Amino acid sequence: MNWAEHLESLQEFVSIPSVSTDPAHRPDMDKACQWLCSWARQQGLTAEIWPTAGHPSVYVETRPLPDKPVLLIYGHYDVQPAEDVELWTDPPFRPTVREDRLYGRGASDNKGQIWTHCAAIQSLLAEGPLPCQIKILIEGEEEVGSPNLPQLLEERRDRLNADLVLVSDTSTAVKGVPTLHYSLRGIVIFEVHLQTAGRDVHSGVFGGTSPNATHRLAQLIARLHDDQGRVVIPGFYNRVRVADEREKELLERVPFDAQVYQEFIGCSELVGEAGYSTNERRWFRPTLDCNGLGGGFQGEGSKTIVPARAWAKFSARLVADQRPEEVLECCRRWFEPQTWAGRIDFRADHGGPPYLLDPYGPMSGYLDKARAALRQAWQQEPLLVRHGGAIPIVSQFQTILGLSTLLMGFGSPDDAIHSPNEKFELANFRRGLHTSRLFLSSLGNLRV
Amino acid sequence: MNWAEHLESLQEFVSIPSVSTDPAHRPDMDKACQWLCSWARQQGLTAEIWPTAGHPSVYVETRPLPDKPVLLIYGHYDVQPAEDVELWTDPPFRPTVREDRLYGRGASDNKGQIWTHCAAIQSLLAEGPLPCQIKILIEGEEEVGSPNLPQLLEERRDRLNADLVLVSDTSTAVKGVPTLHYSLRGIVIFEVHLQTAGRDVHSGVFGGTSPNATHRLAQLIARLHDDQGRVVIPGFYNRVRVADEREKELLERVPFDAQVYQEFIGCSELVGEAGYSTNERRWFRPTLDCNGLGGGFQGEGSKTIVPARAWAKFSARLVADQRPEEVLECCRRWFEPQTWAGRIDFRADHGGPPYLLDPYGPMSGYLDKARAALRQAWQQEPLLVRHGGAIPIVSQFQTILGLSTLLMGFGSPDDAIHSPNEKFELANFRRGLHTSRLFLSSLGNLRV
Numbered sequence: 015m016n017w018a019e020h021l022e023s024l025q026e027f028v029s030i031p032s033v034s035t036d037p038a039h040r041p042d043m044d045k046a047c048q049w050l051c052s053w054a055r056q057q058g059l060t061a062e063i064w065p066t067a068g069h070p071s072v073y074v075e076t077r078p079l080p081d082k083p084v085l086l087i088y089g090h091y092d093v094q095p096a097e098d099v100e101l102w103t104d105p106p107f108r109p110t111v112r113e114d115r116l117y118g119r120g121a122s123d124n125k126g127q128i129w130t131h132c133a134a135i136q137s138l139l140a141e142g143p144l145p146c147q148i149k150i151l152i153e154g155e156e157e158v159g160s161p162n163l164p165q166l167l168e169e170r171r172d173r174l175n176a177d178l179v180l181v182s183d184t185s186t187a188v189k190g191v192p193t194l195h196y197s198l199r200g201i202v203i204f205e206v207h208l209q210t211a212g213r214d215v216h217s218g219v220f221g222g223t224s225p226n227a228t229h230r231l232a233q234l235i236a237r238l239h240d241d242q243g244r245v246v247i248p249g250f251y252n253r254v255r256v257a258d259e260r261e262k263e264l265l266e267r268v269p270f271d272a273q274v275y276q277e278f279i280g281c282s283e284l285v286g287e288a289g290y291s292t293n294e295r296r297w298f299r300p301t302l303d304c305n306g307l308g309g310g311f312q313g314e315g316s317k318t319i320v321p322a323r324a325w326a327k328f329s330a331r332l333v334a335d336q337r338p339e340e341v342l343e344c345c346r347r348w349f350e351p352q353t354w355a356g357r358i359d360f361r362a363d364h365g366g367p368p369y370l371l372d373p374y375g376p377m378s379g380y381l382d383k384a385r386a387a388l389r390q391a392w393q394q395e396p397l398l399v400r401h402g403g404a405i406p407i408v409s410q411f412q413t414i415l416g417l418s419t420l421l422m423g424f425g426s427p428d429d430a431i432h433s434p435n436e437k438f439e440l441a442n443f444r445r446g447l448h449t450s451r452l453f454l455s456s457l458g459n460l461r462v
Numbered sequence: 463m464n465w466a467e468h469l470e471s472l473q474e475f476v477s478i479p480s481v482s483t484d485p486a487h488r489p490d491m492d493k494a495c496q497w498l499c500s501w502a503r504q505q506g507l508t509a510e511i512w513p514t515a516g517h518p519s520v521y522v523e524t525r526p527l528p529d530k531p532v533l534l535i536y537g538h539y540d541v542q543p544a545e546d547v548e549l550w551t552d553p554p555f556r557p558t559v560r561e562d563r564l565y566g567r568g569a570s571d572n573k574g575q576i577w578t579h580c581a582a583i584q585s586l587l588a589e590g591p592l593p594c595q596i597k598i599l600i601e602g603e604e605e606v607g608s609p610n611l612p613q614l615l616e617e618r619r620d621r622l623n624a625d626l627v628l629v630s631d632t633s634t635a636v637k638g639v640p641t642l643h644y645s646l647r648g649i650v651i652f653e654v655h656l657q658t659a660g661r662d663v664h665s666g667v668f669g670g671t672s673p674n675a676t677h678r679l680a681q682l683i684a685r686l687h688d689d690q691g692r693v694v695i696p697g698f699y700n701r702v703r704v705a706d707e708r709e710k711e712l713l714e715r716v717p718f719d720a721q722v723y724q725e726f727i728g729c730s731e732l733v734g735e736a737g738y739s740t741n742e743r744r745w746f747r748p749t750l751d752c753n754g755l756g757g758g759f760q761g762e763g764s765k766t767i768v769p770a771r772a773w774a775k776f777s778a779r780l781v782a783d784q785r786p787e788e789v790l791e792c793c794r795r796w797f798e799p800q801t802w803a804g805r806i807d808f809r810a811d812h813g814g815p816p817y818l819l820d821p822y823g824p825m826s827g828y829l830d831k832a833r834a835a836l837r838q839a840w841q842q843e844p845l846l847v848r849h850g851g852a853i854p855i856v857s858q859f860q861t862i863l864g865l866s867t868l869l870m871g872f873g874s875p876d877d878a879i880h881s882p883n884e885k886f887e888l889a890n891f892r893r894g895l896h897t898s899r900l901f902l903s904s905l906g907n908l909r910v
Contacts, residue, residue, distance in 0.1 A: 199666055203764045212728015218647055218851030221779050222749030223723075223740045225733045228774070229752060232683035235676065275671075280660015280770070282804075285673045292671045301670030303768050304677060306758030311775060316651045316811055318777045320751050322728070326676070327759060329766045331669050356730075363764055403666030 034092035066162035069154030089128025090156035093120030101434035126438035134450035145458025184423030195421035200332035200368035210356035338365030387452035482540035514610035517602030537576025538604035541568035549882035574886035582898030593906025632871030643869035648780035648816035658804035745848035786813030835900035
C-alpha cells in the first residue's frame with residue numbers, strides 16, 4: 015500500500031475549492047467531479063457524472079459479483095465556504111500537513127473521509143479482484159441540504175440497489191476511539207405565531223388592560239415542560255422505544271466526562287428530563303426546544319407598547335420509533351386550543367424520521383464485521399452508540415431505497431469542520447484506510 | 463371676536479412644515495419661530511427666540527400685573543413627519559377645512575391647541591388690558607422627546623416663574639366632552655439580558671441537556687404576574703396612593719364603553735389586576751409590561767440551536783406617590799437573584815415620576831376656575847380624570863420650576879395625531895377659544 019501516494023491524492027482533492035454555496039465556484043465543482051471520475055477510470059472502474067437540478071453527483075461502480083453483498087458508499091465532494099481566510103493558519107485550499115494532521119477546508123468534512131474508502135479500494139484493486147461489489151455515490155450538495163438527492167435516488171433506484179449503505183461523514187464519539195453510530199434522532203420543526211390584539215397599543219394609555227402577546231407567549235413556553243423537565247404535550251412520548259439492557263450496556267461503555275461536556279457548552283449546570291443521564295437525554299429521549307423567539311419592539315432603545323404579536327420557532331428531536339407527522343400533530347393539538355393566550359397560528363415546517371439500525375437485529379451481521387474491522391485496525395474496542403442529530407440522507411436511503419445505513423465516522427470531534435483551520439487526523443486516515451480494507455474484504459465472506 | 467381671522471392664522475401656521483425630526487426642514491423650523499414672533503409683536507407683546515442645542519423655543523410674555531396670578535402656557539410648534547403623503551386626502555401641509563374640521567399635519571398636535579390660547583389672548587387684548595400676566599413657551603423639539611427642554615428650564619428659571627402651567631396637548635377623555643387631566647403615570651424602563659451558556663449549541667447533539675435561554679426567559683416573564691394579574695415583585699406597589707371616595711366619584715362620571723374600548727384594541731377580552739375596573743387599571747394602578755423580547759434565531763426558516771442568550775425590554779407605569787428609582791430598584795432586586803435562570807444582566811434605562819395635582823388640594827382654586835370655564839363654554843359638566851401616559855415635560859415643570867400643571871386638552875380622541883389625515887375639530891377650536899378667554903379672565907379674580 016502506497017501511503018504517500020494516497021495522501022498526495024487527498025491533498026489534490028482538498029485543493030479544489032468546491033464550495034457548493036457560492037455560484038462563483040461552479041467551475042471548481044465541475045473540476046472536483048472530473049477529478050473523481052478520472053481517478054476512478056484510472057482504477058478501471060465505471061464512473062459517471064449524474065446531473066441534477068443543482069450540482070451533479072459522481073457515481074462509481076466496481077464489477078458485479080453474484081452472491082456477494084453490494085455495498086453503497088455515500089460521501090460528498092462539496093465543502094463549506096472558507097471566507098474568513100484571515101483566521102486560517104494556512105490557506106484553506108492549500109492543504110498542509112503539520113503534526114500528523116492535514117489542514118484544509120473539507121479535509122475532514124467530507125473529502126478526507128470519502129477518500130479513505132477510495133484509497134482502500136485502490137489499494138485492494140492493486141492486489142487483485144475485489145471481494146464484493148462497491149458502488150460509490152459522491153454528491154455535490156450536502157452542504158446546502160441535499161435538495162436534489164431525493165429525486166436522484168428515485169431516478170437511479172435500480173443502479174443504486176445494494177445491501178447496505180456505508181456513510182463516513184461523522185466523528186468518533188470520543189477522540190481516538192473508533193465509533194459506529196447506529197441511530198440518529200429525527201426532527202420536526204414548527205413555528206407558533208400568537209396574536210392577542212389587533213394592534214400594538216401605547217403601554218401608558220392601555221397598559222394593564224390590553225393582553226400582552228409577549229407575556230402570553232412566555233406563559234405558553236413556560237408551560238411546555240413540567241418541573242421534571244418532561245414535555246407536557248399529550249402523546250409527545252408515544253412510540254418511544256425503551257432501551258433494553260444490551261443497549262444500556264453499550265451506552266455505559268461510552269466514556270463521558272460531564273465536566274468537560276459542561277465546560278464546552280459553558281453552562282453552570284446541565285439540565286434535562288428527570289430520571290435519565292445526559293447521554294440518554296440527548297440520544298435516547300425526544301426533546302423539544304424553542305430555537306428562537308421574538309415579539310414587540312426589537313430595535314435599539316425603548317418603545318413603550320403593549321405588543322399584539324409574538325412568535326417562536328421550535329424543533330423537536332425524535333427517537334425510534336416516533337413518527338414526525340404524529341409528533342407534529344400532537345404539538346398542533348396542544349398549541350391550537352390555547353385560545354386563552356390569543357389567536358394561535360401553528361405553522362408546521364419540515365420533519366424527518368428518526369433512524370435506528372437495531373444492533374441485535376437482522377443487519378447485525380454487517381455491524382459485527384464493521385466492529386471487527388475497527389477493532390483490528392485501531393487495536394481497541396469500538397464504541398457502538400446513538401447520535402443525537404439528524405442526517406436526512408440516512409432517512410432517504412431508508413425510505414426511498416429501503417436500505418439501512420452504517421455510520422462509520424473517521425472524523426475527530428475536534429476537527430473544526432465548518433470552522434477555520436479544519437483538519438483531518440492522519441492517524442484516522444491511516445486507521446480508516448486499514449479499517450475500510452478489512453471491512454470490504456470481510457464482506458466477501460457474507461452470502462446474500 | 464373675529465373667528466374667520468383666527469382660523470386663517472391657524473391655517474397659515476399649519477401650512478409651515480416644521481418637522482423637527484428632519485434636518486431638511488430646518489428652514490421651516492425657523493420660519494415657524496419667526497411667524498409666531500411676528501404675530502406676538504403685532505399684538506404688542508414681547509417675543510423672543512430662545513436658542514437651544516437643538517431647535518429653538520419661542521417665548522412670549524404679556525405685561526406684568528402685580529398681585530395677579532402668572533400663567534405659563536406651554537405648547538410646541540414642531541410636528542410629526544408626514545411622509546406617507548399618498549395616505550392623506552389633502553396634502554398634509556395644505557390645511558383644508560371640510561365638515562367643520564381642519565385637516566393637516568399638526569392641526570391638533572399641537573398647533574391648533576396652542577393657537578387656541580394665542581387667539582384667545584389676541585381677542586382679549588383687542589378688548590382691553592389682560593386680567594393677568596401670561597407667559598407662553600412654545601418649543602420645537604416635543605416630537606423628538608424634548609431633549610433640550612430641561613436645560614432651557616434651568617437657564618430661564620427666573621423668566622419662567624409663574625403660579626401655574628397650562629398645557630393643551632391632550633385629547634378630551636371622550637369625544638365632545640370637555641376634560642381636565644389632573645394626573646399622569648410615571649415610567650421606568652429597563653432591559654433584562656439573560657445568558658444560560660457560553661454559546662448556542664446544536665439542538666440535535668446537545669438538545670435536552672443544555673439550558674435554553676428562551677425557555678428560561680419565558681419562565682421569568684411568566685412568573686412576573688400572579689394569576690390575579692398582580693405584579694409579584696416585592697415592593698412594586700409601595701407608596702401607591704389609594705384613591706379616596708371623591709376621586710372614585712370623579713372616575714365613575716367618566717363615560718366608558720368597554721365594548722368600544724375592546725374593539726379599538728382588537729382583543730377578545732380585557733385583562734388586568736383583579737379587583738379593579740379597566741379605567742382604574744390604566745389610571746390608578748402601576749403596571750408592568752414587556753415591550754419586546756428576542757432570543758435565538760431570528761431569521762427566516764429554521765436554525766436548530768439551543769439558544770444561549772435572550773433578552774426582554776420592560777416598561778413599568780407608575781402612579782402617585784411612587785418613585786421611579788425605588789421601583790427600578792425593586793425590579794433589579796427581583797431579577798438579579800434569579801440565577802437559576804442563568805446570568806442576568808439588568809440594564810436600567812430612564813425613568814420619570816408620576817404626576818398628580820390633587821383635585822382637592824392647594825391648587826384646587828385654579829382647577830375650579832378651569833372647570834367653570836369649560837362648563838360654560840361647552841355647556842356641559844367637564845370630566846376631571848387621570849391619564850395613563852407620561853408627559854415628561856409636566857414632571858420637568860414640577861421638578862425644575864416647582865410648578866403644577868393643568869392639562870386642558872382640546873384635541874379629540876379621533877384626531878389621528880401622528881397618523882395620516884390628522885385633523886382638529888373646529889367645534890373644539892371655538893369652544894376652546896371661548897374656554898381660554900373665560901379661564902384667563904377668571905384668573906384676574908384670584909389674588910396671589
